[in-house]
Amino acid sequence: MTGPFEDATAVDRTGPNRFAARIRPGWDIVGNANGGYLLSVTARAMARAADRPDPLSVTAHYLTPGSAGEAVVHTDVVRSGRRLATTTAVLSSQGRDILSALGTFGDLSHDHGPASHPEFVDGAPPELPPPPECRPVVPGEVFPPPFMDHVEVRLHPDDAAFLDGRRSGTARIRSWIRLPHGERIDPIALMTVVDSLPPTVFNVDLPIGWTPTVELTTHVRAVPSPGWLAVDARSRFISGGFLEVDTEVWDRGDRLVAQSRQLALVPRPATTDAA
Amino acid sequence: MTGPFEDATAVDRTGPNRFAARIRPGWDIVGNANGGYLLSVTARAMARAADRPDPLSVTAHYLTPGSAGEAVVHTDVVRSGRRLATTTAVLSSQGRDILSALGTFGDLSHDHGPASHPEFVDGAPPELPPPPECRPVVPGEVFPPPFMDHVEVRLHPDDAAFLDGRRSGTARIRSWIRLPHGERIDPIALMTVVDSLPPTVFNVDLPIGWTPTVELTTHVRAVPSPGWLAVDARSRFISGGFLEVDTEVWDRGDRLVAQSRQLALVPRPATTDAA
Numbered sequence: 001m002t003g004p005f006e007d008a009t010a011v012d013r014t015g016p017n018r019f020a021a022r023i024r025p026g027w028d029i030v031g032n033a034n035g036g037y038l039l040s041v042t043a044r045a046m047a048r049a050a051d052r053p054d055p056l057s058v059t060a061h062y063l064t065p066g067s068a069g070e071a072v073v074h075t076d077v078v079r080s081g082r083r084l085a086t087t088t089a090v091l092s093s094q095g096r097d098i099l100s101a102l103g104t105f106g107d108l109s110h111d112h113g114p115a116s117h118p119e120f121v122d123g124a125p126p127e128l129p130p131p132p133e134c135r136p137v138v139p140g141e142v143f144p145p146p147f148m149d150h151v152e153v154r155l156h157p158d159d160a161a162f163l164d165g166r167r168s169g170t171a172r173i174r175s176w177i178r179l180p181h182g183e184r185i186d187p188i189a190l191m192t193v194v195d196s197l198p199p200t201v202f203n204v205d206l207p208i209g210w211t212p213t214v215e216l217t218t219h220v221r222a223v224p225s226p227g228w229l230a231v232d233a234r235s236r237f238i239s240g241g242f243l244e245v246d247t248e249v250w251d252r253g254d255r256l257v258a259q260s261r262q263l264a265l266v267p268r269p270a271t272t273d274a275a
Numbered sequence: 276m277t278g279p280f281e282d283a284t285a286v287d288r289t290g291p292n293r294f295a296a297r298i299r300p301g302w303d304i305v306g307n308a309n310g311g312y313l314l315s316v317t318a319r320a321m322a323r324a325a326d327r328p329d330p331l332s333v334t335a336h337y338l339t340p341g342s343a344g345e346a347v348v349h350t351d352v353v354r355s356g357r358r359l360a361t362t363t364a365v366l367s368s369q370g371r372d373i374l375s376a377l378g379t380f381g382d383l384s385h386d387h388g389p390a391s392h393p394e395f396v397d398g399a400p401p402e403l404p405p406p407p408e409c410r411p412v413v414p415g416e417v418f419p420p421p422f423m424d425h426v427e428v429r430l431h432p433d434d435a436a437f438l439d440g441r442r443s444g445t446a447r448i449r450s451w452i453r454l455p456h457g458e459r460i461d462p463i464a465l466m467t468v469v470d471s472l473p474p475t476v477f478n479v480d481l482p483i484g485w486t487p488t489v490e491l492t493t494h495v496r497a498v499p500s501p502g503w504l505a506v507d508a509r510s511r512f513i514s515g516g517f518l519e520v521d522t523e524v525w526d527r528g529d530r531l532v533a534q535s536r537q538l539a540l541v542p543r544p545a546t547t548d549a550a
Binding site for chain 2: 208215263
């Protein structure tokens, strides 16, 4: 049985290095498909091409916004070793290249934890009240966007100030996330999870509304256990016309399952110049 | 006048998408060329292909170790917009692909600081005693490697414990870095700077000696001012057979000039299995 996420990110192999896909309606923010969702679609094709189940590190550079419609992923496996395989990919739709990706894939089920490798952890999940005491984000007429129907988000009440027109003053959003209908979050779905929260800049008092992603890199560090994931997204440097968003994802076993960073453009105030 | 670093990373265009390069002897660690150095060579070709001076975000996946010899960079510009251009690249040498890269390039001289864009900074350079009070790392017979002749490194005394066979207990290395002979560190040289410090794991008590880089992503946030740069490298999660190294680079004006993260393999103790 497939779930809605697996279905919305499915790819069909139509050649040794070619996969047919479909960017589904409703996975968008104001008409542009969510960048993490587009990367999950692409990563599914890359994993098949690489013949390895799990993305370990995947980077996408976003070339033009994607919208609902037929799409194709072209892959090129540049190295296939004993444990790891590396492949490039381009996701195209409606005659335009949407994103270019580069990733290394492997099998995370080989990870048997501290028994097999030395471990050292200097970090902890974000402090979050239980999900029922957190703030859901549900789609409105324009905002929050329809994408929020496809992931269940429960914001830390302190970080949800922007929903009421206030600002917490810190460019940080802590949240629970899960997929609806109990669908399991696999390593490929983590590529979407890291890009599912409202922008961190909504919590600082700057004239910034629109921050197109230039680049997004995700490292998957472990297969998540089922249930809510705790997500901690933070921007520390909004400078020189760019900002980064660093995101950590933890499972209910308090294990770090993904780390991501994206670089986004901060357009000058009162312009909507394209990159 | 070119400096030794610029010379060692020079590329010659030999076709629209082809650049000749040379991996120089002496830029290695136990025979394998430094990964940051290899990426600087590659990024120089990518910048030329993209017709933009500065790397904004570049990711490399390392396929096989590189050693001194003739090399070639093949590029493929996947998008060229008004401000930004994105290109892929493969660095090859002696019939083998050494690394695959993906990057977006632009012109950082367009950054005029807070005057042109809103700014918000939640971070500061690492606390470091003045360079003369820090610990130099100079090449020995085997370790430190000959690469340390090409960058001047002055470690925080607290983080230099491993040089005396002790461990600080924190997987962190803070250091000053500059190029010898007063050579200017440009955005392409920052790709080398972020990979120039001794491994953070040397400061924790784990049986880890050898951590091959799988992936390295660098965001260049500003053109550094001349002089020493303060570098802060830290690993927070050594788990599941992998570790990340997060590095921040600050210039003497206390401006963040680069952020990088790499994912590296932690081989099982007492094996030297290749990936």
